[in-house]
Amino acid sequence: MPDEKNTVLSKRRRPKQARSTQLVEDILTAAAHVLREQGAHRFTTARVAERAGVSIGSVYQYFPNKHALLFRLQSDEWMQTSTVLRSILQDPTQPPLDRLRTAIQTFVRSEKAETDLRKALCQAAPLYEDTAEARQLLADGHAMVGSFVEEMLPNTPSEKHRLAVGILAIFFEKIAESICDRADTEDVNLYSEAMADMICGYFSKLHSEIS
Structure with a gap:
């Protein structure tokens, strides 16, 4: 490290x-x-x-x-992706569940489109992932997800809120990457739809519990 x-x-x-x-x-x-x-x-x-x-x-x-060059490439990619996700998750014209589904599918398609660069950046990550700058970018992403969960699931018990945020964070940080590595280009939409069904189903269940 x-x-x-x-x-x-x-x-x-x-x-x-x-x-x-x-x-x-x-x-x-x-x-x-x-x-x-x-x-x-x-x-x-x-x-x-x-x-x-x-x-x-x-x-x-x-x-x-x-290291500075590699981190700039990674941070630019993260910021571009975060901007797109934020615009979807914070869209007041759409119901939260629809926003979540769109965000999941959009993210998977975006990751698949940039597979080569994403894999190369993953190789480079150990060179800077322990730095304060990298941790701040990760924290900003978690904060964005946390704000969305708070809006979608207000008054949720803290433990369930933490779990919901964690599930979304794991999806964006790990699961989507695995999907893109396994799925062919023509199948990636099917995978993203299936993943959206699973995650949205879980969030619907949580929402019904607090309604």
Whole structure:
């Protein structure tokens, strides 16, 4: 495991001009390509710089080490996914159960569409998963799920609330990944529908108990 004190994940400087912003985007695009092609164990800043067509010094201007690059790829992926899930789970125009079903199916399809990058990021996770930044992202995700459960199941006993949050967290963190690894592209919708049926059935049962 990496030493949290020695793993610097924050960028060295923030791009202020359009040209600098584009450079960072080019570096991140190159980093994603290198990660897919080489895997986490052969991922280096030198390979990223070569793929991006820039000097390694240009990479180090914004990312102090490969851990920072990998974490940025992971955090961008997490944030994009969280934004989509949050927009679904917090949609006031839809009943909570419908929101939950849509979120489950959308998440599985999204994970399947990015299978190669997701697997590569999973390989890289041990390089930064024990850092404060990574734990904060995970905590933010749990908070989003917890808020949804609180809305859907108000006044639920604390133990059942904790269990409901845990089930959703396990689905988003582990089960969906396993489904995508096992299911062919043409079958992933069937798997996501079946998983939505099971989880929504459980939440319907909890809701009926407090109604």
